[in-house]
Amino acid sequence: MADATIIDGKAFAATLRERVAGEVAALKAEHGLTPGLAVVLVGEDPASQVYVRNKGEQTEAAGMYSETHRLPADTAEADLFALVDRLNADPNIHGILVQFPVPAHLSQDRIVARISPDKDVDGLTVLNAGRLASGLPALTACTPVGCMMLIRDALGGELRGKRAVVIGRSNLMGKPMAQLLLAADCTVTIAHSRTVDLPAVCREADILVAAVGRAEMVKGDWIKPGAVVIDVGITRLPSLDPEKAAQGKTRIVGDVDFKQALAAAGAVTPVPGGVGPMTIACLLQNTLTAAKRIHGLEG
Numbered sequence: 700m701a702d703a704t705i706i707d708g709k710a711f712a713a714t715l716r717e718r719v720a721g722e723v724a725a726l727k728a729e730h731g732l733t734p735g736l737a738v739v740l741v742g743e744d745p746a747s748q749v750y751v752r753n754k755g756e757q758t759e760a761a762g763m764y765s766e767t768h769r770l771p772a773d774t775a776e777a778d779l780f781a782l783v784d785r786l787n788a789d790p791n792i793h794g795i796l797v798q799f800p801v802p803a804h805l806s807q808d809r810i811v812a813r814i815s816p817d818k819d820v821d822g823l824t825v826l827n828a829g830r831l832a833s834g835l836p837a838l839t840a841c842t843p844v845g846c847m848m849l850i851r852d853a854l855g856g857e858l859r860g861k862r863a864v865v866i867g868r869s870n871l872m873g874k875p876m877a878q879l880l881l882a883a884d885c886t887v888t889i890a891h892s893r894t895v896d897l898p899a900v901c902r903e904a905d906i907l908v909a910a911v912g913r914a915e916m917v918k919g920d921w922i923k924p925g926a927v928v929i930d931v932g933i934t935r936l937p938s939l940d941p942e943k944a945a946q947g948k949t950r951i952v953g954d955v956d957f958k959q960a961l962a963a964a965g966a967v968t969p970v971p972g973g974v975g976p977m978t979i980a981c982l983l984q985n986t987l988t989a990a991k992r993i994h995g996l997e998g
């Protein structure tokens with residue numbers, strides 16, 4: 700079979716960011732309103748540093764207000780909560796994202812519960828997760844929203860009745876991904892580390908979304924010929940060149956064995972340049988949506 704189409708998430712995200720920037724300009728001109736995003740990073744995880752920097756730069760490039768709060772790894776819960784409370788009350792801030800993972804002494808659940816659902820651009824609060832599951836308008840996790848856009852594009856909008864398998868069941872990715880696919884009339888399976896015969900389950904999928912964080916786990920013979928394969932994983936491995944590896948150089952791989960997927964799938968996202976850039980573009984979109992809703996400019 701011919702090689703799969705490589706889905707260009709980077710280009711798609713650039714177009715989406717331009718659209719958001721246009722809407723931000725209109726919102727400023729018509730209502731004097733500038734959407735604002737606050738990103739909070741606790742500790743110094745190097746991968747997180749990169750994402751947080753990208754988020755800040757792209758927020759500003761879209762004409763939005765951006766604030767980044769870097770807190771030490773040993774920050775007490777009370778101090779983090781005081782910051783979240785301040786951001787909840789700040790009229791210049793419409794979106795709040797606390798980057799995960801946080802150091803082990805902090806509870807992700809308690810942090811999420813502290814964020815105002817109106818500003819919850821990760822869609823993690825119980826209110827937004829429940830609204831999504833109930834088919835109501837909700838702020839929805841950025842990565843699944845970005846994946847849906849790529850899936851719709853790859854399939855020309857025809858999702859109805861398709862079999863979708865999501866590997867991974869996190870609140871930030873797997874669960875909201877499954878809800879979005881269900882809302883698009885797919886028949887959805889959520890698979891995970893305890894799933895029996897995962898390859899056989901995956902082979903049923905017209906749409907396969909891998910979000911487990913295990914490097915190159917999904918092999919070519921797990922993929923139904925012609926399927927759309929969306930790779931959400933990002934793992935840094937030592938460079939293949941031993942000399943570069945010795946210098947600490949790394950390469951990034953996804954949850955899918957890309958070479959094998961190319962020969963089996965109908966379309967596949969690369970890593971990097973696939974889902975990752977969509978995540979940030981959708982974060983900008985969510986911040987815009989939150990700003991409009993807070994100001995009663997959208998349902």
Ligand SMILES: Nc1nc(=O)c2c([nH]1)NC[C@@H]1CN(c3ccc(C(=O)N[C@@H](CCC(=O)O)C(=O)O)cc3)C=[N+]21
Pocket residue numbers: 749750753796797798799800821841842871933951970971972973974975976978979
């Ligand atoms: N509360 C919370 N919300 C998140 O949405 C969240 C989070 N915590 N913690 C970390 C993960 C990871 N994440 C990424 C965002 C952009 C890229 C991205 O832009 N990737 C590029 C560059 C990859 C690279 O060079 O590292 C690409 O795939 O092409 C990747 C990963 C958001 N996350």
